[in-house]
Every structure is written in C-alpha cells, then in structure tokens.
Amino acid sequence: MAFESLADKLQNVFRNLRGKGRLTEADVKAALKEVKMALLEADVNFKVVKQFVSSVQERAVGQDVLNSLTPGQMVVKIVNEEMVKLMGSETTEIALKPAGELTVLMMVGLQGAGKTTTAAKIAGKLKAAGRKPLLAACDIYRPAAIKQLQVNGEKQGVEVFSMGENHKPADIAKAAMAHARKNGQNVLILDTAGRLQIDEAMMDELVEVREAAEVSQTILVVDAMTGQEAVNVSRTFDEKVGVDGVILTKLDGDTRGGAALSIRAVTGKPILYVGMGEKLSDLEQFYPDRMASRILGMGDVMSLIEKAQANVDEQKARELEQKLKKAQFDFNDYLDQMQQMKKMGGLGEILKMLPGNMGGMNLNKKGMPDLSDSEAQMKKTEAIIQSMTAKERSNPELINPSRKQRIAKGAGVDIADVNRLMKGFEQSRKMMKQLPGMMGGKGGKKGKFRLPF
Template identity: 60%
Template sequence: MAFESLGDKLQGVFKKLRGKGKLNEKDIKDAMREIKLALLEADVNFKVVKEFVNIVSEKALGQEIMESLTPAQQLVKIVNEELTQMIGGEVSRLEFSQKPPTVIMMCGLQGAGKTTATGKLALNLTKKMNKRPLMVACDVYRPAAIKQLEVLGKQIQVPVFSMGADVNPVTIAKEAVAHAIKHGNDPVILDTAGRLHIDEQLMDELANIKAEVNPTEILLVVDAMTGQDAVNVAKSFNDQLDITGVILSKLDGDTRGGAALSVKQVTGKPIKYASVGEKLSDLEQFHPDRMASRILGMGDVLTLIDKAQETIDEKKAQELEEKIRKQQFDLDDFLEQFKQIRKMGSFSQILGMLPGIDKKMLESVDTEENEKKMLHIEAIIQSMTQEERRKPSIIGASRKVRISKGSGTRVQDVNQLLKQFEQMQKMMKQLSGGRQAKMLKRLRKRK
C-alpha cells in the first residue's frame, strides 16, 4: 500500500504513547513532532502538514486528552478525524447529468495511467451502476493510444468511439456525444491527450473540448507515485480547467503517498476514485475515513464487506445456507467458496483490511505460495469424480494416487485437502444446530 511507511511511523508513535499512563504536555509535543516528520517524509505538502499539526496539537493539549483514562486512544481518535478531513472528509461521488448522456472528461499528464483509468472507470460504472458507457479515443498524438483503448474496450465489453489519428480531438468529442445520444450510451468517457509536462497547446485543446461538450465531470488522473509533482500538476490543471475531482492511479505502488494526502487541501477538489491494483476491476470509490483508518492500522472492514457483497453471489449464498442446514456441504461447495474468496483479491489485500494485522504478519504471507496452493486445491477437486466430490469418505489409497496424478500434485496434498474438508464439515455441522442456524437465518434476512 502507498502509505505503508507513513502508517508504520504513525503507529510507532501511538505504540510509545500506549505504554504510558497519563500524558503530559511534553509527551504530546514530542508525539506531534514525530507525526510532523512522518508526514513530511511521506511527501505531504508542508503547508498541509503545518495546518494539520496545529489543529491536532490544539485539540490534543485540551483538558479532555490530558485527563482521559485512555489518552493514547483519544489522540489516535483526534488524528484519525483530522486525517480524514485532510484527505477529503466526505465521500465524493460522480455527478450525472439530468439530461443524458453525462460527459466525463479524463485528463492528466502522459504516463499517469489515464487510458487504463478510463477503462477501469468504464468497467466500474458498468458493473456497479449498471451504466452503458462509451469510451472515446481523443488522444490522437500518442502512438498506439487509440489501439490501447480499443483493446481495453474488448476486454471489458464496452464500446469505443474512434475517428482515427487525423481528426481534431474537439470534433471527435462532439461526434462521440452525438453517437451516444443515438445509441443510448451513458456516460461518455473522453480519454484526452496528455503531455510529459503541462504546456499551452495541451491546455488550449482541453479547454476547447470542455467548451464544446460541456462535461459534467472533469477528472484528473494523478500518478500517486510522483509525490509533490502530482500536487503541482493537480493545482495547475485545476487553475486552468476547474476540475471536478481526482482519480489516483498506482496507489498500490511502492510510494510515499503524500500526494494523495495533499491533493484535496491544495486544490479544494476531492479524490473520487483510487486505483489499487493492476486488474481492470481494481478501482475503488475513495473513502477518506477508510483510508485514514488503513493508514493508522485500524483496518478497513467496510471495504472488505463491500468486496464480499460484490463478489459473493446471493443466490449461491442461500443455496449454501440450505446445504449447511441439511448437512449436505460437499467438495463442490468447498471449491465454490475458494473461488469466491479468490475473486475478492489476494490474501495480503484481504488481511490488510482487517484491524490489528501486524505488518510483519503481512510480510510473512507469501501471496505467490498461497495462490499456488489455491490452484492445487482446484486441480485436486477437479480431478475427482462426481461421486468422490459428494462422498469423500470413499476415497481410498488407490483413488488418492489417481487424483494426485491427475492434478499434478502429491498424495500428501490430497490427504491434506481431505483433512481440511473434514474439519470444515465438522464446523458446518455445529453451525447447522440450534442457535447458530437461527443466527444465520437472521443475518440473511437483514441483508
């Protein structure tokens, strides 16, 4: 995660404070000095840091903290609240025009990940909001930019409007909107050109597109790995185009992450989405409160729940509940659960959203090894007959040898899987009894 180093340092500050009883003024001032240094090292804008430290210090030095029975926890609470405000406060959602189609103009420097972000946003709006977007190739200068967008369009099954590299981008944008009206596409997402640096020609072109199609949203794609440069770029684009929001790309990279913490304060415009991985589905609505919680090591259970709700099929969940109640849970169901978990992301991503997970524990999670094990489990179950999946108790020594050969695994791997399944069955049996079964039913009704 982009804020890993910052998170470690802030959590270290609070760990020291938890070892003390009451906090005196010196304790708080020392802690605030460390927090200030941590933020500056993370490349947060120095003016933003100064304001943040002043507000937190003022609140922390109040009687409420000094006399609290849990002063360290109180300080964490204040830092969490102010960090949330600094990043953006409230969740900022996309605006949609009352008269479709909504035009979303994507802009940013070359190399910021704009075209990929266009594809990710189109997929997000298709899957989560049931929209019918049209992606538009307005970047006629970068070699292969049009082709890249068309490839993305095929991958996510979203149409791409293109007029080639010899047509003025303003004309392309205008024609794309007319095409969308005719074919019922909404929104229209314009993938505009970028440069390696901000120049007059680029800004004039973007201003002309804006004047021609009057976009509802002007989203600036900012590379989270470029540190303070990203903030300067955001300020420049905002001054000249009056952007409506920001998409942070490459937030999963090995970066200090300070840009993300500074953008809202410097531009006054919210971060609307963050790209958290390489997959086209790895675009998340930006929740300032959840991001602050992650940085402070408090986890992000709400995002984990969102992911679970997106990936877990409700009908299959009901069928599974029925099977658990009737004690008919078999290896096919076992395999289905593994597939559902894999859709949610890597083990380290999921663990990182749980509160209280130590960084060392995350480092010890070998994602590649776990992925390999998951593939082995799939291969082993798929090498079984239908009867063996329904009644694993019939799998004797000769069957195990056949299954291991068919799946390219060892006999001990087959034994381990069968043992795990047996343990899960026992747990399911307990769940199907009395109070637990009622709880399951109540939970499903609440959903």
C-alpha cells in the same frame, strides 16, 4: 502497497502512546514529532504537514485529553479526525446530469498516468449503475491509444467512438456528442491526449475540446507514484484548464501516499476514485474516512462488506449454507470459497481491512499478521483439490490410498499434505453434523452446547 511504510510508522507511534497510562504534554509533542517525520517521508506537502500537526497538537494537549482514562486512544481519535478532514471529510461523486440529458466528462492528465484505462474503468462503473456511456477516442498522438481504448471498451461492453488520427480532437468531441444524442447515450467520456510534461499546446487543445464539447466535468488522472509532483500537476491543470475532481492511479504500487494526503488540501479539488490495480474492475470510490482508518490500522470493514457483496455469488452462498446444515459440503465447495476469497484480493487484503489483529494470527516485525504460511497453505490446498477428479471432489469417500498417491503426485506435494487435508475435511464434516444437536436443534437437548471461553 500504498501507505504501508507510513501506516507502519504511525501505528508504531500510537502503540507507544497507548502503552502509557498517563500522557504529558511532552509525550504528545514527542509523538507528533515522529508523526511529522513519517508524513514528510511519505512525501506529504510540507505546508500540509505543518498545519496538520499544529491542528492535532492544539486539540491533543488539552486537559480533557491528558486527564482522560484513555489519553492514548483520544490522541489517535484526534489524528484520525484531522486526517479525514485533510482528505476532504465527505465522499464526492462524479456529478451527472439527469438520465435524459447528456453528461460530458473530459479525462485529462499527463502521459503514463493511466488515463485511457481509467476512462474505460469509469465507463464500466457508470454502465453498472444503469447509465448508457459512450467512450470517445480524442488522443490522436500516442501510438495505439485509440486501439487501447477500443479493446478496453469492448471488455466493458461500452461503445467507443473514433474518427481515426486525422481529425482535430475538438471536432472528434463534437461529433461524439452528436453520436451520443442520436443513439440515446447519456454519458460521454472523452479520452484526451497527454504529454510527458505540461506544455502550452496541450493546455490550449484541452481548452478547445472543453468549449467544443460543452464539458460538464473535467476529471484529472494523476499517478500516485509521482508523490508531490502529482500535487503540482493538479494545481497547474486546474489553473490552465479547470479541474472538478481527481482520480489517483497506481495506489496499489510502491507509493508513499503523499499525493492522496495533499491534493485536497493544496488544490481544494476532491479525490473521486483511486486505482488499485490494472484490472478494469480495480477502481474504488475514495472515502476519506475509510482511507484514514486503513492508514491508522483501524481497518475498513465497510469496504470489506462492499467487496464481499460485489464478489460473492449469493446463490452459491445460500446453497453452501444448506449443504453446511446437512453436512453435505464437498471439495467443490472448498474450491469455490477459495476462488471467492481470491476475487476479494486474497487473505492478505481481507485482513488489512479488519481492525487490529482480529484474526489472532502471528504478527511479523511490523506488527502486521504474518500471512506467509497461510497463503502458502492455501495455494497447496488449491493444488491438491484441483488434482482430484470431478468425481473425487463430489464424493471424497472415493479417495483411497492409491488415489491419494496420484493426487499428491499431480499437485506436487507429499502424501502427508493430502492426508492432512482429508483429515481436516472430515473433522469439519463431523463438526457440522454435531452442530444442530449442540445448538439445541432437532434431536438435541437445548443448552447442551457451551462455548469454550
């Protein structure tokens, strides 16, 4: 996962700082030396690292920090603020014209950066926001590029304009504009050709397309896994064609994260979105403050809330609430909750967005929650429930010893695992039945319930 190594190292440095009652200037300098090494190893631009460490040190060695009651926390706060500043401070949106006018977005980048998929992801986001996008296939060189865009466009429910491979990209772009205006589409997204490396022919073609299609914004797609090379590519594209914003792809991969921390500082161009997977929904708005919080182990509760809002079925949530109140929930509800958690990225992704160790779970050597047992148990539980018949899920009372044997065999688990799940389920139901009385509801004495701490 992006930044994992950097995050581990930085969080270790800050744990040591927080462990000291008082800090000296030497303590701060020693810690920042480790921070500097961690950033360089993450492939952050050398000049950016030098300036960053200098800014933090200048603020952190002041008397107000060293003499404060929590100097370690103050240093972390300063690092967080400087990191946010480094990545752009404010969130930048794609600039769109009013809905009655046509916005033309030109997607550019090297081959293999994920440009075609990203174009479709952007189209889906804009459609969900109430816009009427049109995708245009302007990559006439790469085999299957047009087909790939058409397949992704169909998945997103967005029309794809294509004239095949025998027309100039600038002519395709111009014709796509006319098509969009005729059909009431207000955002045209041009998927242009990339090369394995930057060359004059590609740049000349992009300039020609930009001028022919009256491009509103040029968006550069770069592969985060290329590290510093992504920064160099961004700088060159901006010099040759002009770039308004950057989308970083493959930030979910085994990347050191240096590009995300360097691009804004080196090129002055904002990061608009980050690609966090291959699904067409795996594109996140880039929030500098949230990214800094994730890196420093402070969590990202806002993104977690937004993920929940996007993935949780409100109607089902309300129905479950009523069932819980009446202690009528069944194994179908259990399964629904597990599926919704999966949509949000699973238990691991959810916990990464929580500050510190809020879950109170066992920690691994890196100080992160050890999820191996929990994830394995969830898979086992899912297998057991899926081995039940529809009637058994809705009426757990039907599950007798012989049925348990059949369920265990179907799920590939021991009978003890089925018994454990059934016991936990029954205990949950009993607890729910007791809650109204414990909380002073109908039939219960007010004030009877006491928290055990």
